[in-house]
Amino acid sequence: MGGGCKPDMDLTNPQEISIGTYYKNVAELEAAIIPAYQAIIGKVQGGYARSLYYELLAPGDDFTHTFKWEPMYQDTYNTPSSDGMALSSWKDFFNGVFAANTALQGIENFTGTIDAGVKNRMLGEAHFLRGLHYMHLCMMFGETVPLIEKPVAGDADYYPTNSTAGKIYARIIDDFKQAAELLPLRSAMYANAAFTGRATKGAAQAYLAKAYMYRPILEAGKTAEFDKARDELKKVIDSKEYRLVDNFRDNSLEATENNAESVFEVQMQNGPGWLGDDMSCSWRWQEIGMYDGTGGAWWNLAPNKKTYNEFEPGDPRKYMTLWCDNGATYTQIDGKVTDYAYWMAHLATNKDFYGTRKYCPDVQTADFDDGINDRLLRYADVLLMYAECLNETGDANGAKPYINMVRARANKVVPTEQPQLWYQHSPGTIPDVDGLLAKDTTINGIRLNNIKNIIQHERYVELCGEYLRYFDLLRWGLADAKWLEPLKALGWTPRATYYPFPQAELDNNKNLKGNDMNR
Template sequence: MKHTIYILAFLVSGSLFLSGCKPNLDLINPQELSVDTYYKTPEELEAAIIPAYQAIVGRTQGGYARMLYYELLAPGDDFNHTFKWEPMYQDTYNTPSSDQMPVATWKDFFNGVFAANIALDRISNFTGTIDEARKNRLLGEAHFLRAFHYMHLCMLFGETIPLITDPVKSSDEYYPTNATAGQIYQLIIEDFQKAVELLPERSVLYSNAANIGRATKGAAEAYLARAYMYRPILEIGKPAEFAKAQVQLKNVIESGQYHLMSSYSDNFKEATENNAESVFEVQMHNGTGWLGDDLSDSWRWQEIGMFDGTGGAWWNLAPNKKTYDEFEPGDPRKFMTLWCDNGAKYTQIDGTVTDYKYWMAHLATNKDLYGTRKYCPDVQVADFDDGINDRLLRYSDVLLMYAECLNEAGDVPGAKKYINMVRARANDVVPSEQPQLWYQHSPGTIPDVDKLLAKDTVINGVRLNTIKNIIAHERYVEFCGEYLRYFDLLRWGMADPQWLEPLKKIGWTPRAMYYPFPQAELDNNSNLKGNAMNN
C-alpha cells in the first residue's frame, strides 16, 4: 500500500529558502488553514507527518521522483551521462551554483525539514486527547524524517548547511547562518536514536494496512547504522563509528522482521513493493494528471532505463562498461540490473519485441554504455512515468553493512557468513523471469567467499583477495543503480585514499565532494556562506 496523500502546502508560509523577499508575518487570512488553526485533533497530527514524506518524492522534482537520482548516481564511477544530455554537470565535478538540480533538491529537502519541525512542535505541544502509543509513533516518524532529510542535505551539500530545529517564529529566523562542524551529524544521530526509541516494529505498525510504507523501528535502526558509517562524509575528518553501527544492525537482524526475497528482482517491481526485504522505501504513485494527483510519480524508467531509440525512452544516464565488467560470470543479477547482450528482451508499446541487437542498431552513439533494467518495466507503458517505489534501504544492505562492521572488528568468519547470505540469494533460480534467460531454470554459479578468495580474481583492477575488497565488489553489484556506490567510495576514501582513485581518474577532486549551495540562496541570505564549490 502506498502513501497517496498530496498535502504539499505544508501548512507553512512557503519555503524559507530561495524566496526573493522578506515575508510579512503579521498578515492572517482567517479563511485559510495555518499552523495556528490546524493540528487540533489526532487526525490532523497524522496529516502533519505527510508533507515530510512527500518531500522525499520532491514537490519541485528535486527528490527521488526525478532529479535526485542524477545527483546521487552521476558523480560515481559506475554511471555516465549520455549524448542525450550535454552538458550534465553532475558527473563533471563542476556543477555551477545556478544548476537547477541541486537548487530543487535543496528546496525539497529543506521543505521536508520544515515539515518535520512543525510536526515535532505541534505533536509535542498537543493538549488534546491522544493515545500515548500513537503520539510516540508520530513523534518517532517526525524525528526519523528530519534526520533523513538532513542526512541527504549533508551528503549533498556538506555539514555547513543551516541547522534549523524549530518552526520559524519571526522574520529574523528566515536568514540562518551556517552550522558549525559536527552539529548536523549530531542532530542526525540524535534524531535517529529518538526514532528508534519511539517507533514500533514493522509487524506492529504494518498490521494496520494504512500504515504500510511509514518509518518503523527497523528503518530507524538501519539508518542510524548507515549514518554512523557515513560519518566521514557527514562530519569531515572524523572516522566511521563501526562499533555503534554494528549494534544497530544486529538489532535489525535479530528482530526477525526482515528477510531476503528469494528473487532479487522482486525488489524492483511494482507488484512486490513493501516486501519483507524492504526496510524503507519511498512511496510512488502514478496518477492521472500533472496538476491533479500525478505528483508522486517516478520518471526513472524513462530517463535512465531503456536505450535511446527504443520505446521512446530518454536514456540520459547509463551504466558504463566498468559496471558491466564488475559482474562475475554466472551472476544472474547482471541481467536483472542491466539491459545488455544475452539479457532480457523489451516489448515496445506497439508490441515489437526488441533485444540487444535491435537496440544497438537503433542507437546513435554511446554504444559502450548500457541500459538500466532495474526499476524499468519489461513492457513499455503508455506514460513516461510510473509508480514503482524506490527501495532506499534493503535488508541485503543491512547484511552487508553488518559484514563490514564485523570485518572492521576483526571477525572475519562472521563477515563471511553475512556476505555469503547475499551471494547465495543471488544464485537463486527465478521462475518469474523471461523464459530465454538461463537463470529461470538453472541457478547462478557465483562462488562463496572462501572459493572467491581462493580464485584470487581481479575485477576492474581490484584483486578480490581481502574481505574488504570482496565487500566493496559485492556492494557494487548488489546495489548497482541504488545510489550507494559514490558514497561508499567517499566514506572509504576518507580513511584510505586508495578508494578515491576510481573517482580521481574521472576528474574528482576534494573540492567537488559536495554540490554548491544554490546561488539564489546566498544572494537572498547574507548570513550564509557557501562551501568550497561556491568559491
C-alpha cells in the same frame, strides 16, 4: 500616526490555517507528518521522483551521462551554483525539514486526548524524517547547511546562518536514536495497511547505523563509528522482521513493493497526467532506463563498461540489473519485442554503455512515468553493512556468513523471469566467500583476496543503481585514499566532494556562505 492613536486591532485572519489554529485533534496531527514523506518524492522535482537519480548516481564511477544530455554537470565534478537540479533538491529537503519541525511542534504541544502509543509513533516518524532529510542535505551539500530545528517564528528565522562543525551529524544521530526508541516494529506498523511504507523501528535503527558509517561524509575529518553501527544493525537482524526475498528482481518491481526485504522505500504512485499534474510518480525508467531509440526512452544516464565488467560470470544479477547482451527483451508500446541487437542497430552512439533494467518495466508504459518505488534501504544492504562493520572491528571470519547470504540468494533460480533467460531454469554459479578468496581473481583492478575488497565488490553488484556507489567510495576514501582513485581518474577533487550551495539561496540569504564549490 502618533503612538497614542495606534488602533487596537485584532489582525488574526480567522480563515488562515496556522500552527496555532490547526493542530487541534489527532487527525490533524497525522496529516502534519505527510508533507515530510512527500518531500522525499519531491514536490519541486528535486527528490527521488526525478532529480536525485542524476545527482546521486552520476558522481560515481558506475554511471556515465550519455550523448543525450550534453552538458550534464553531475558527473563532471564541476556543477555550477546555478544548477537547477541542486536548487530543486535543496528546496525539497528543506521543505521536508520544515514539515518535520512543524509536525514535531504540533505533536509535542498537543494538549488534547491522545493514546500514548499513537503519540510516540507520530513523534518517531517526524524525528526519522527530519534525520533522513538532513542526512540527504549533508551528503549532498556538506555539514555547513543551515541547522533548523523549529518552525519559522519570525523574520529572522527565514535567514539562518551556516551550521558549525559536528552539529548536523549530532542532529541526524539524535533524530534516528529518538525514532528508534519511539517507533513500532515493522510488523506492528504494517498491521494497519494504511501505514504500509511508513518509517519503522527497523528503518530508524538501520539508518542510525548508516549514519555512523557515513560519518566521514557527514562530519568532516571524523572517522566512521563501526562499533556503534554494528550494534544497531545486529538489532535489525535479531528482530527477525526482515529477510531476503527469494527473487532478487522482486526488489525492483511494482507488484512486489514493500516486501519482506524492504526496510524503507519511497512510495511512488502513478496517477493520471504528467509534467506537473502527477507529482508522486517516478520518471526514472524514462530518463535512465531503456536505451535511446527504443520506445521513446531518453537514456540520459547509463551504466558503463566498468559496471558491466564488475559482475562475475554466472551471476544472474547482471541481467536483472542491466539491459545488455544475452539479457532480457523489452516490449514497446506498439507490441514490438526488441532485444540487444535491435537496440544497438537503433542507437546513435555510446554503444559501450548499457540500459538500467532495475526499476524499469519490461513492457513500455503509455505514460512517461510509473509508480515503481525506490528501495532506499534493503535487508541485503543491512547484511552487507553488518559484514563490513564486523570486518572493520576485527572479525573478518564473522563477516563471511552475511556476505554469503546475499551471494547465495543471487544464485537462486528465478522462475518468474523471461523464459529465454538461463537463470529462469538453472541456478547461478558464483562461489561463496571462501571460494572467491580461493580464486584470487581481480575485477576492475581490485584483487578480491580479502574481505574488505570482496565487500566492495558485492556492494557494487548487489546494490548497483541504488544510489550508494559514490558515497561508498567517498566514505572509504576519506579513511584510505586508495578508494578515491576511481573518482580521481574521472576528474574528482576534494573540492567536488559536495554540490555547491544554490546561488539563488545565497542571493536571498546574505547570512549564508557557500561551501568550497561556491568559491
